[in-house]
Amino acid sequence: MVPPELDPIDERVGPQSGLNRCMQCGKCTASCPAAFIFEGFSPRDIMLRAMKGEIESLVMGEELWQCAQCLSCAARCPRDCSPAGVIQALRIVALRSNPNIDHMRMIEDGVKVNLMKTGQTILPDTLVLPNDLLGPRTRKRYKASAKHRRELGYRAEDSRRVEIPEEDLEKIRILLRETDYC
Amino acid sequence: MYATVPKDMPKDDYYLLKSCQAGSWYPGIEKSLRYVLSTIDANFLDDPKQSSCIGCANHIGVTPFLPIVALNARNISLASLSGKRNVVCNCPTCYSNLKDCKNILDGSSAMRDRALKAMEKAGLEYNDSITITHVSEAYLANLDRIKAKAKYSLKGIRAVTHHGCHYAKIYYRDVASGNFERPTVIDDVLSGLGAEVVDYPERSLCCGLGFHHIMLSPDYTRAVTRRKYSGIIEADPDLLVTMCAGCTLSLDMCQEKVLQELGHKKDIPVVNISELMAILLGADPYLVAGIDLHGVPVEPLLEKIGVEGTR
Numbered sequence: 001m002v003p004p005e006l007d008p009i010d011e012r013v014g015p016q017s018g019l020n021r022c023m024q025c026g027k028c029t030a031s032c033p034a035a036f037i038f039e040g041f042s043p044r045d046i047m048l049r050a051m052k053g054e055i056e057s058l059v060m061g062e063e064l065w066q067c068a069q070c071l072s073c074a075a076r077c078p079r080d081c082s083p084a085g086v087i088q089a090l091r092i093v094a095l096r097s098n099p100n101i102d103h104m105r106m107i108e109d110g111v112k113v114n115l116m117k118t119g120q121t122i123l124p125d126t127l128v129l130p131n132d133l134l135g136p137r138t139r140k141r142y143k144a145s146a147k148h149r150r151e152l153g154y155r156a157e158d159s160r161r162v163e164i165p166e167e168d169l170e171k172i173r174i175l176l177r178e179t180d181y182c
Numbered sequence: 183m184y185a186t187v188p189k190d191m192p193k194d195d196y197y198l199l200k201s202c203q204a205g206s207w208y209p210g211i212e213k214s215l216r217y218v219l220s221t222i223d224a225n226f227l228d229d230p231k232q233s234s235c236i237g238c239a240n241h242i243g244v245t246p247f248l249p250i251v252a253l254n255a256r257n258i259s260l261a262s263l264s265g266k267r268n269v270v271c272n273c274p275t276c277y278s279n280l281k282d283c284k285n286i287l288d289g290s291s292a293m294r295d296r297a298l299k300a301m302e303k304a305g306l307e308y309n310d311s312i313t314i315t316h317v318s319e320a321y322l323a324n325l326d327r328i329k330a331k332a333k334y335s336l337k338g339i340r341a342v343t344h345h346g347c348h349y350a351k352i353y354y355r356d357v358a359s360g361n362f363e364r365p366t367v368i369d370d371v372l373s374g375l376g377a378e379v380v381d382y383p384e385r386s387l388c389c390g391l392g393f394h395h396i397m398l399s400p401d402y403t404r405a406v407t408r409r410k411y412s413g414i415i416e417a418d419p420d421l422l423v424t425m426c427a428g429c430t431l432s433l434d435m436c437q438e439k440v441l442q443e444l445g446h447k448k449d450i451p452v453v454n455i456s457e458l459m460a461i462l463l464g465a466d467p468y469l470v471a472g473i474d475l476h477g478v479p480v481e482p483l484l485e486k487i488g489v490e491g492t493r
């Protein structure tokens with residue numbers, strides 16, 4: 001794990017973020033569906049702590065992952081701040097610094113494998129819906145989706161009808177390596 | 183309230199930016215999109231070289247921004263050099279993410295320099311002469327052509343709409359109709375085709391997907407879809423129309439259980455705008471629009487519209 005420090009080239013914590021001008025009015029929190037549901041979650045509070053430089057406590061906390069990235073906070077902020085963008089940048093720091101978020105690192109690894117293999121972020125088997133969100137009829141229909149996918153001419157293992165040509169995949173892999181991602 | 187900045191909506195010469203979410207969950211959305219553009223004789227390119235935009239991993243917060251900017255520098259350049267320079271996004275997250283990347287690449291910053299250096303290493307040159315729109319805007323721009331070729335109308339159908347947050351709330355000044363609090367792009371398309379579009383409370387609320395939430399914190403998805411549907415059932419619609427595969431997934435797959443809990447007996451078919459346009463233009467609802475992949479059966483809507491041959 002590396003010490004939690006903001007990435008100086010990440011513009012989401014630069015001047016556009018609003019970390020120099022948030023006035024703590026709370027309009028973001030009032031607009032936030034995650035604040036409505038998760039007790040204690042507040043984009044206004046995240047802005048305050050980030051402005052005070054409390055990066056370590058922010059990246060170690062669970063609340064960073066409770067934001068649903070709906071961007072209501074940024075759209076409604078009277079000072080054009082983006083708590084959502086600050087949260088995105090902090091999440092990347094947390095992945096390197098917080099030992100307790102292996103479940104997020106699993107998603108990180110899954111996305112990397114998908115991108116290197118196919119040039120896609122999401123593949124048909126990347127997201128599996130939890131059974132208890134689905135009613136009985138929906139569950140049955142959801143189970144049959146692989147079959148209906150084939151009827152439409154799409155394969156089970158790719159989100160693309162026509163895969164990306166190999167020589168282009170090679171370029172994509174170079175870009176991912178040259179940006180220190182893979 | 184922000185005034186809507188009128189913007190040119192390109193009517194033709196589209197570069198189709200395919201969505202990995204749509205391709206994974208509702209491939210019928212993508213098939214429908216191609217069907218609609220072909221049927222109205224719009225020129226478009228479906229380029230297999232285009233990569234994913236990585237927008238969803240960007241929001242989940244599991245992929246740093248730099249590789250995302252680099253990969254989209256390539257996508258933007260592909261479109262610029264293709265002769266089809268109006269990038270039309272199937273997914274609102276692709277739409278806003280691509281705009282974010284284009285802004286970085288057209289500015290000056292360390293992020294831009296590093297992304298372009300990676301492009302150089304890959305033997306690619308950055309080239310930007312594109313416009314970026316969402317496919318619903320392309321339908322609005324081509325409403326006359328769609329109306330002229332439509333086999334069915336939405337007359338007598340009560341519809342509600344849900345615009346993706348990443349369409350309305352990120353580039354909120356660019357919303358093509360209405361404003362970010364009350365975007366009306368889909369509304370305009372539907373009413374142009376005869377539907378009665380009705381309002382409901384919580385129109386601008388998130389769909390409940392939240393990317394990783396639907397898997398890791400389903401309590402969020404459950405609570406938000408419940409809040410959303412509490413408003414929708416007040417309007418008692420025949421149909422809910424979306425513009426995003428992710429919103430479709432959450433609102434469609436969670437509906438049965440939520441409506442049961444709310445004591446609402448009537449299904450509300452959830453269809454993506456592309457699927458609906460294709461069906462109205464005469465596409466096979468099963469083999470093009472892929473309605474079997476939906477959680478809520480779409481057949482009751484098709485019967486109301488008068489589409490024959492439903493199973």
Ligand code: SF4
Nearest residue numbers: 022023025026028077
């Ligand atoms: S709405 Fe804007 S200014 Fe107000 S607390 Fe939130 S981020 Fe700060």
Ligand code: SF4
Nearest residue numbers: 032067068070071073
């Ligand atoms: S983006 Fe996150 S913090 Fe902002 S309003 Fe939506 S859920 Fe809340």
